[in-house]
Structures are given as C-alpha cells and as structure tokens.
Amino acid sequence: MTMQLYCFGESGNSYKAALTMTLAGVEWEPVYVDFFKGATRSGEYRDLNVMGEAPVLVDGDFTLSQSGAIQEYIIEQTGKLGGADKREHLEVLRWMFWDNHKLSSQAGMTRFLMNFLPEDKRPQQVIEFTQARLKSAYATLDTALAGRDWLVGDAISAADTACCGYLYYPEPFGFTRKDWPNIDVWLDRIAEQPGWKHPYDMMPGSPADRA
Amino acid sequence: MTMQLYCFGESGNSYKAALTMTLAGVEWEPVYVDFFKGATRSGEYRDLNVMGEAPVLVDGDFTLSQSGAIQEYIIEQTGKLGGADKREHLEVLRWMFWDNHKLSSQAGMTRFLMNFLPEDKRPQQVIEFTQARLKSAYATLDTALAGRDWLVGDAISAADTACCGYLYYPEPFGFTRKDWPNIDVWLDRIAEQPGWKHPYDMMPGSPADRA
Secondary structure (H helix, E strand, O other): OOOOEEOOOHHHHHHHHHHHHHHOOEEEEEEEHHHHOOOHHHHHHHHHOOOOOOOOEEEEOOOOOOOHHHHHHHHHOOOOOOOOOHHHHHHHHHHHHHHHHHHHHHHHHHHHHHOOOHHHHOOOOOOOHHHHHHHHHHHHHHOOOOOOOOOOOOOHHHHHHOOOOOOOOOOOOOOOHHHOOOHHHHHHHHOOOOOOOOOOHHHOOOOOHHH | OOOOEOOOOOHHHHHHHHHHHHHHHOOOEEEEEHHHHHHHHHHHHHHHOOOOOOOEEOOOEEEOOOHHHHHHHHHHOOOOOOOOOOOHHHHHHHHHHHHHHHHHHHHHHHHHHHHHHOOHHOOHHHHHHHHHHHHHHHHHHHHHHHOOOOOOOOOOHHHHHHHHHOHHHHOOOOOHHHHHHHHHHHHHHOOOOOOOOOOHHHHOOOHHHHO
16 A cells, blocks of 8 residues: 655655655655645644644554654665664664754754745844754764765665755755765765655655745 | 663753663663763764764663664663554654654753853843744643653653653753643653652762752
C-alpha cells in the first residue's frame, strides 16, 4: 500500500521524511498541507497531529508524526539507511537528534523569519542570535564530515537525510555553501543519489506558487 | 560494568539521560563536566564529542552523545522505558524528537540566557520570542497529557523522561507549573518513581556551587 505523507515544499522537516522514503525505495504520495493558509492550526489537523506540525505519515491504520520518528519507521520497514549495525544505528540516531536540537530547528525558524514574514515583522535580534548559533552548528557538521563521504559509516543514512533537510533551499538564512567546503561536497554527494530531488520538486508547494 | 555519564547538574539534557538510566535500573556514575569554565569547548572534550556538548555516555569501549541516542541505548540494553511494543516505541521516539525540536532545546537556551548570562548581556527580544514559542510547546504537552498518566501507553517511558528534562529547575525561564495543570500533576507523578531525584541532587554541579 502506498504511504501518504502530509507535507509541503517549504518544510525541510517534511523533506527529511520524503527524501528518506524516496532513497529507501518506499512508495509514497504527498498530501498537500497548506501551511501558509493556517492548515496546521485547524482543529481537524490537530486531531491528526496534536503537535500541529508537518510532516505526518499515514501508512494504512498507522499514523506517525515527527520527521525523526518517521525516518526510524522507514529504517525499520525497509532495513535501509539505518547504519550497518546496532552501533551505527545509534550513531545515526545521534545525528538525527543533533539535527533536531541544533540544526534544522534553528535553520527552519531563521529561514521562516527572514523570508516568510513581512519585512516589518522580522525580529532582527532573534535572526542575528540564531544565525550565530547556526554558525556553530555548520562548523560542527563541517568538521564531522572532514575526510568522510557520509556522517556515519561508509554509506548514506538517515543521519545525512536529516542534517541536509534545510540546506538545499534557495532562500537566504545565513547559510552559504562555499563557506563550508565539506558540507558543500556532501550536499552534492547526496544529490547524486538515484531518485534525489530538490524539496520544491519532491513535494507540492513552493514560494513560487504564492508569488 | 558501571557506565559513566559526562554531565553537570544545570544540564537538562544530561538529566534526561541520567534519569532514564536511573529509572531503568542501570548502574552509572557521573563524570563532572565543568561547563561554566568552558570544559565542553576544550580540544580534549571535542575529541570525546565533536558536538561539544553534554551528556556523553561511556560504556566500556562504546561512547555515545546526544541525550536522545543515549536514552535509546538504555532502552535497548534494558528493555525498559521504550513502550510496550514497536508502535509504542515509535511514539516514544516521536515525543523524544519533539522534545529536542520544540521543548528542551528552547527551554534550556532561554533558562541559560535569563539566569546564567550577566544581566547586561541578556538579549531581551530573543528571550521574549522564545518564551512565546515555548508557550505553544507547553500547550501541546499539556493537551497531550489530558486524561493520561503518561505520554505514551500506560507506563512511564523515555518520552516522559525526555520532556520533563528542564521542567524541575527552579531558575525562572517563563514556565510556571500551575499554568499547566496536566503537566503539573505529571511532573509529580514522575517524581514519585522509585529512585527519582531532582537534577541538582542526581548530578554534580549547581548554581549554588558557583555562588
């Protein structure tokens, strides 16, 4: 049965789930969440996900939210992208948690504030503060990737598909690929995987639709 | 063999790992990380953990960081706190990721800015902005706990020991237990578990030591 992913193109968290499913060879179809028209704040959506967020995975009678949990479900269902053994799997989870804690959560918010809020509503101190924190996160990621093809072991894993979640978007949020050479080539390496697509091509919805 | 946890009392992320190990009945001992004297920024510490953070677990020849990954390791090692079956386990992970993304990451930072930075260095707009975001997170948690004893299934799990990570601390950061009645009784419920201790009693280091 085809899995459904409630998602939208601007959501890097949705992209983490969508990319993981795609690279693991899972059949899935997107269900568009009209975030910018308030869809995730509706009562109906809260019934689907009390957290009021995208993505949400529906697989038959099973519903799951949080990109990290969805990634883990895909690993369990397919045996793919979870590392070569139990220790590597814990390393994969380690990077997924780090991404949620330090990278995607901050990058997603900063990109939202800088691009999707009206100019006169953008909190400048918050943006500068978060950009400085993100710089530390990029440095950690760049250091971890030095001399390596992938974050964990010798193969692409959900660690990679988590940490890259917001890093392909064109909207400015303080991330410049050329500043981080190891991240730069790693993003190209991920993009060379069969089936890879840019978030705006993999999921419905993009700023172009709202222009 | 006794596991070692690199940690310090002020770190709610360390507390999540320490509390999970304690409630799962694991033998462990703390290794004090002198965060406020810059210990996590040293080259030696970066060799232990490229992310430069606490906690870090050392179990014989195995080293692991990120509280969420450590919690998962403890679940695997003990069979405890991971939910009653595979679906509950994914629900546990779901709340752990949500906590890392929306709750602890923001609560820990806000508490740091409001209490551990010199008064003239506290970024007021950042504090107010993050407090507003945290209010949404408390509301989500309080709603999810309505009519339930625990976040997932019928027993305490790592979902609970993750989400409570910063909520016992006395330093003000905008969280008032009485405002969130379901969270309030749930925190009491966790504190009634055999072996439970307050973070400042479970791990070395507290603001009192630096006064």
